[in-house]
Amino acid sequence: MNAAEMVQALKQKFGDAVLETKEFRGEHTLVVKLASAKPLLKYCRDELNFDYLVDVSSLDYMGKEPRFEMVYELYGYGHLQYLRVRAAVAEDEEVPTVSDIWPTADWHEREVYDMMGIKFSGHPDLRRILMWEGYPYFPLRKDFPLEGKPSEMPEVGFTKVAPMADGPFVTSAGCGDTVTREPRSRRPSA
């Protein structure tokens, strides 16, 4: 069974819970309701043999409702097919953990919690993984400035604001050609 057939099988099995399916250059994506995301993922592991959870990540669409989105990348070593499952998450919602389905999700979900502030219900050990315990912000959220915010935890860690001399050196995504996307194009002409 290839990925396209598996998407059809999932659509039949979960019906309304599958909001949308996409296919782009051979990559298959399912957009599902958050409530049925976990049973669907469990079905993927148990029945469709997706035995490898490649990655768990999250997106922040600030200003849109619901604000966040979870992304699960699946792979099966038996059939060598990829599948991507996405589910929108509102700011006050908790995502059921999948660490009981794939143990590797434990640290992936800790990273999502650390960087984006999305909480996972049923997670065995939901602590920060990159920043230290007690760091007050979630740095990958869109409302967090690139240069950072000052914080102080004596004996543990501190952060300061980084100088943005000629920066920030980020491209303007989605606008026009490569010339206007360049960070330099936004500098006042010297």
Next chain:
Amino acid sequence: MVAPADQTLAAYDSKVEGNVIFTKLDAAINWMRKNSMWPMPMGLACCAIEMMAAACSRYDLSRFGAEVMRFSPRQADVMIVAGTVTYKMALAVKRVWDQMPAPKWCIAMGACASSGGMYRSYAVLQGIDQLIPVDVYISGCPPRPEALLEGLMRLQHKIETEHSFVEQKKELIDELTA
């Protein structure tokens, strides 16, 4: 070898003449210090790979007396901060620095250790000199091993000019009178 008593003049022994040198104590101490610097390799990113290359056979850091990389700060003289110092690592670097016995020196190797480099970000300390005093900054991203050797030689020149004995004595006096 001591000459027989009847052949020796009162305050002068021609036999040891060639083995005596006159110099300032400072100069002697500095000479010993600068030719046997034991680095504490604080390898945090890609600069550490260049530091390892500098210590290996092709570039051979031991020509300058700095080949004894000590992974214990208590046995080291010079800390080579090689790489990106994240805020999470910053206080650990400071703690290792505090454990090194004086006299001690610090080399900030590469753009990241000197100024944060290309990481203008919430996660990266913008230069290790915000936490510990730096003697030599080495530019480059990462610097070539030759640049590290040059930095080390600059540090040797710096050590030559120090008033090590006077400063040490002053510290001792301050300590005793405090």
